[in-house]
Amino acid sequence: MSEDQISNVPPNQLSIDPRSPVYDEEVLSRDVGIRFNGVEKTNVVEYNVAEGWVRVEVPTAKDRRGNPMVVKLSGAVEPYFRLAK
Secondary structure, X not given: OOHHHOOOOXXXXXXXXXXXXXXXXXXXXXXXXXXEOOEEEOOEEEEEOXXXXXXXXXXXXXXXXXXXXXXXXXXXXXXXXXXXX
């Protein structure tokens, strides 16, 4: 992909879980940041701008497979690239 084809706007939906259909390693390598309701979040597992939600990890809880539990929160989602190319 050439430099001019790479968008400076993150996708509408993205997940850090490789098992997810909205996982994109190339986009994640550009260091995506998330502002949720105006606050920087560092524990976001997945987000959807159009539907207005994020899934965040709950650090003290695990699911039955040993993975961190996630909670879905609704609000204003603003993804951005921390490192501009």
